[in-house]
Amino acid sequence: xxxxxxxxxxxxxxxxxxxxxxxxxxxxxxxxxxxxxxxxxxxxxxxxxxxxxxxxxxxxxxxxxxxxxxxxxxxxxxxxxxxxxxxxxxxxxxxxxxxxxxxxxxxxxxxxxxxxxxxxxxxxxx
Amino acid sequence: xxxxxxxxxxxxxxxxxxxxxxxxxxxxxxxxxxxxxxxxxxxxxxxxxxxxxxxxxxxxxxxxxxxxxxxxxxxxxxxxxxxxxxxxxxxxxxxxxxxxxxxxxxxxxxxxxxxxxxxxxxxxxx
Numbered sequence: 001x002x003x004x005x006x007x008x009x010x011x012x013x014x015x016x017x018x019x020x021x022x023x024x025x026x027x028x029x030x031x032x033x034x035x036x037x038x039x040x041x042x043x044x045x046x047x048x049x050x051x052x053x054x055x056x057x058x059x060x061x062x063x064x065x066x067x068x069x070x071x072x073x074x075x076x077x078x079x080x081x082x083x084x085x086x087x088x089x090x091x092x093x094x095x096x097x098x099x100x101x102x103x104x105x106x107x108x109x110x111x112x113x114x115x116x117x118x119x120x121x122x123x124x125x126x
Numbered sequence: 127x128x129x130x131x132x133x134x135x136x137x138x139x140x141x142x143x144x145x146x147x148x149x150x151x152x153x154x155x156x157x158x159x160x161x162x163x164x165x166x167x168x169x170x171x172x173x174x175x176x177x178x179x180x181x182x183x184x185x186x187x188x189x190x191x192x193x194x195x196x197x198x199x200x201x202x203x204x205x206x207x208x209x210x211x212x213x214x215x216x217x218x219x220x221x222x223x224x225x226x227x228x229x230x231x232x233x234x235x236x237x238x239x240x241x242x243x244x245x246x247x248x249x250x251x252x
Contacts, residue, residue, distance in 0.1 A: 003167065003237060004171070004172055004217065004233075005171050005172050005233065005236065006172045008236060008237060008240050010231040011240065012187065015157075016238065017129075017222060017239070018240050019165065019168070019236075020186075021185040021186030021187050022186070023243070024243040024246070024247035024248075025187075025239050025240055026229070027243065027244050027246075027247055028237075028239050028242065028243040028247065029161050029164060029165075030161045030238075031240055033159040033161060033164055033235075034155045034159065034160075034234075035152070035155050036158055038155060039155075040211040042131040043131065043146070045130070045131050046130055046131050046132045049252055059146050059147040060146075060147030060148070060152075063176060067235050071209040074247065074252065075249065076246045077249055078246075092180040098242065098246075101238065102235075102238060102242075104155065105234045105237075105238045106235060107129065107130075107131065107158060108231045108234065109159075109231040109232060110131065110134060110145075110155075111129060111134060111194070111231075112135050112227065112228060112231045113151050113154050113158065114137065114144050114145070114151055116154065116156075116224065116228075117150040117153065117154040118150050118152075118203075120150070120154050120202045120203060120224075121150035121153055121154065122150075123201065123202065123203055126200065
């Protein structure tokens with residue numbers, strides 16, 4: 001590791017440590033590390049999708065939760081929403097440049113989870 | 127990126143796609159990508175801490191939430207709990223080897239958040 005978490009925290013400057021309570025980093029951490037946030041970002045990392053395609057690709061996400069996750073990520077500038085004025089209306093979702101950078105950071109984490117999840121879930125309860 | 131999310135999903139084999147609804151990956155994703163899960167893992171990535179030290183270092187986490195986060199990560203084999211039979215009792219928390227590997231995957235993500243959080247939070251509402 002080139003940087004430690006302690007170094008990241010201390011980089012906060014006089015206003016306070018990064019990742020301390022009330023820091024903007026906590027808000028963004030909450031938005032991008034929710035289970036649905038990660039799944040939406042990862043699914044869009046493979047290309048633009050319409051609402052229904054995205055919902056089917058993720059699987060198990062309610063309409064309400066998908067709408068709220070997309071709204072948050074769109075307001076953060078991570079997801080781009082493209083509404084076409086056609087009949088019937090068609091809405092495409094894709095990652096912005098910022099979102100592509102974030103997805104690149106998430107992929108190694110998601111790979112680790114894919115590699116270890118089965119063994120973790122199979123552990124006997126204490 | 128060497129691997130895409132689509133490739134990870136398709137690696138699930140005949141039992142079903144990885145990260146599909148009901149897959150163990152979803153459970154682990156939920157455990158390790160919660161806001162508190164990430165902060166506990168990152169804080170312990172800098173070394174062993176006692177309960178109170180960990181709580182102060184994170185900041186803003188309730189006793190109940192810290193206890194539940196630690197219990198989950200310990201059951202997953204990611205955090206090690208070391209209770210010393212002293213008077214008063216002393217309990218140390220540290221990352222297991224599995225946890226160290228996970229923390230290494232989380233650090234680039236946390237770095238990205240530290241870099242972009244201020245601009246994301248400052249975006250005007252739509």
